[in-house]
Amino acid sequence: MTEIEQYVAPSSLEQAAEYLQRSGEVTILAGGTDLMPQSQGGRLKIKRTLMNIQHIPELKGIAIDGGAIRIGALATITEIMQSELIKKHLPILIEACDHFASDQIRNAATLGGNVCNASPAGDMLVPLLVLDAEVELASKPDGGLTRRRLPLSEFFVGPGKTRRAPSELLAGLRIGLPGAHHYARFFKFGTRPALDIATISIGIAGTLNNGALSSARVAFGAVAPVPMRAPRTEQALEARRLDAATIEAVAGVARDEVTPIDDVRASAWYRKELIHNITKRMLDHVAQA
């Protein structure tokens, strides 16, 4: 239990930013699906002020905005799954939503929460990484509301740790509209079809031409302190024709690039094996696409 001294529920982004500016001692509540079990389990101490951001209109919605899709931080997993825009332009996110916890959790959990929780195994993070997503951070440092953007790949610094300053609020995510021949797939390995924490997850994206991926993006989950882009694997993959030898080589680079740990879900050795075997399997699919 925590001694919460103040509960606030701002109705605008500006108000929220003001609270954050005034005191660093604020815990932000969105869907609560990570916050509640973490605080109940004693892994997270709720700070003096609990700020419910559910009533801030600027954090909601999924829309096209200047050549990009902007997903508000409060968009729930269910909303993303049901969004026609996402289905049309970013189907890889639907794949990730489809493996995300349970219906009940999807109804409450928000994309912003999944990003700020910064779990190495966060289901939405790997597909967002291969989509080159940017985070949009709002704050009110000197009387005026300002926003800055940061590539998601630079946002995570450790398990549960991000570059969001205590005075900043994650307002949303921006993803450039994919061009022609864009290919993006996600694979989550868990021990059961749903309601599971990923043992590993893999995202692969790029522009697919003549059996080769250019502007290749590869990201891995649950194999490093943060959900990681894999530049060496991307390089090995970049614009190469995906024959059997290339696929084997790329899978080998992937295995060497990840740095997993042993935990209750799997050993580091097995995670590396899975990264190799499933990268290979996914690239086989790309080659056949």
Next chain:
Amino acid sequence: MKVAEKTKFIQPGTLIGKRIPKMDAPEKASGKTRYIHDIDLPGQLYGKILRSERVHARIKHIDTAAAKALPGVHAVITAADIVDQRPIGVAKDHLPLKTDKVRSLRDEVAAVAAESEQIALAALRLIKVEYEDLPILTDPAEAIKPGATLIHPEPRQPGGQDALKPSGPVAFTGKPDNIAMRFDYCHGDVVQAEAESDAVVEDTFKLHYVTHCCMGVSGMIADFDSSGNLLMYSNTQVPFLHKREFAEYLNMDPGRIRIIQPAIGGGFGSKLDIYPFEVICVFLARAAKRPVKLVFTREEEFISSPTRQPVLLTLRSGCKRDGSLTFRTVHTLHDNGAYTSWGATTPFVMMQTFSSLYRVPNCDYHTVAVYTNNPYAGSFRGYGNLQATFAVEAHMDKLAEAIGMDTLEFRLKNAQEQGEVSGQGMEFDSCGFKECLTTAAERSDFRRKFAENVKNRNAPGAIKRGVGIASMLHVGGGAKIYPSDGCGTILKLDDFGQVTLITGASEIGQGSETVLSQLVCEELGLPMSALTVVNNDTAITPWDVGVHASRTTFIAGNSALGAARLAKAKVLAAAARKFECPAEELDLRGGYVIKAASGEALIDLPRLMRNLHFSDKAELVMTTFYYEPPSSYQDKRYKGNVSAAYAWASQVVEVEVDTETGIVKMTKITAAHDVGRVLNRLGIEGQIEGGIVMGQGYALTESLIIENGVMRNPSFRDYKLVTAPEIPEIDISFIETMDGEGPQGAKGVGEAPAICVAAATANAIYNATGVRICGLPFTPERVYRALHGKGEKLYLAPEKAA
């Protein structure tokens, strides 16, 4: 003028074998059932327990002053406050509140009763305990070695370091070693038999920790009235045994203890022993002089409930070239945990499977149960039989392969038959084992698939298909593990032809009240709606040993049937007097007394009952019956016909193994069960499906991860129960052998369906991949490691049978 009533004829009909919905289903489905959580008494306080933060440590000091001072706290107790504490459990080696030492992480150190759960939790945080760590012993192979740290060192001298309160009588004085229990069984001569064998195989198997995961967590309410009588609302499976044991632990007259069982959210064996929380709840109620309710959190349920018995087991088996089994030698090392509950006694059941599932002329069986600082094991659906069957059925496949015999043929050749008496003295009066084998094999096309899969092992593609068969033997007519294996019934007919069935048998979700009602209604020719069941109050219901050993349908069923037959005789005798005809010519059907030959209705039952009650020679139709099965207590060498009937089953499991990830997907289970006779088809299908899914969890996903005495996954996030999409297609066949002693021919099957799933799955994985995995569960990583030559090397040291 009165018009003569038209003569009415009642057509014969039966309830037996029909699909009867469970009587408690509407309440449960609509959320109206009142579990322990839903019961609150006026003035009730909430109890919480402070558990050890150390795996093995001396308790140096406990400071409860701050907790006692917290407003809203009514009682804070430690062992020092309970001078009359006595050890509980199967070996009486377990004090509810720990005095000198904590021996596992679940150990109870102090407890609080307060006006709300929040206050009770806040009070727990204010209790300061000073510990001095002791060496931790978590490997039973280490614990058994001479010179190992002792978990319960002897003697517990008054005033000595390990002293209990001098005023507290102690049955348990400690042990000179860490051995909690030993079991040694033998028939025939295994040495001679091995010399005569053409093929001999040996393997070591490792069976893991799982737990019951009852949807209803543990909990109870204790309430003393002004005269000092104790009322307990309890989820126990054994109310009458508990009444006596509580009396002993509390130094009370058993006559002053009453147990009421609210609806129980699952048992599966977990509620068969008395646990510290129950005694502590009573201590709190006594100290606070208020009713106290103590209900576990889910995390507490994982950490503080008993587990299935983990076992390290070496099996050596042999056969002749013609396929006849020659011998089996078994050594098991049971990790007893820090205290002794029923888990230690699973050898009673395990040795039956080794000695008697198949005809084996020579069998040696040895178990040593060893104390460690791990969680302790209790009873769990199957009671050691999942572990034993896992080993036996692996060797049935291996021996068949070694002598080049068809694996089904090999089993059929050694399968027990009706009329046989096993080496352990079990008498198989009804036995559908061979029919189970052939039915399961034929319905799954086992032979064809088995051969095909072997051929395809080295074909390209990551996915390999496999099919495996395994069988089981389990008690199905009670189990005489106490001097009595009986159950009593009181049956009452009222003026409206309604029947109240008062039975000692508890309902724990298994459907007993429905099947017992069905048997009574069948006998009395009444619809199910005529029945009310009272089965949850020791002040009303007659004696029963408890819900265990798949015994309720058989034992309580025979008891209910006996009472119904007496009631029927009484009713027919009254009708015979009224209609001036021999009672033998009458029968009961459709709520009427009828002429047996023609079905002509003579009088409806309510009117006849009123005739009886309102006459000057008033008579009540109220009968009692006590059923004790014709089984026998085992002798000192574990021999004897312990059950009045035995259940048999064969299951075929089909899998797809992904060799690149190790994922094993169960695609189909074909089960054939000798159930004696189907009473409630809907109920038995549900029970078998549920048992199979429990077996699937044991085989594939469920595992309590214990590292250095610490449970790493006490939550449903990391303890993986099987979820709905993972459940395979299930094909069930019932083999009806019409047991001569069973009620309407039925046998007990509560535990049976869970027993051979893991064994058949192991054989299916071998069929798919050619790799034999001897440890459970078959998680993707374990399977992947085994497929890549990185499997666990299992070894049971020779001193195992020292």
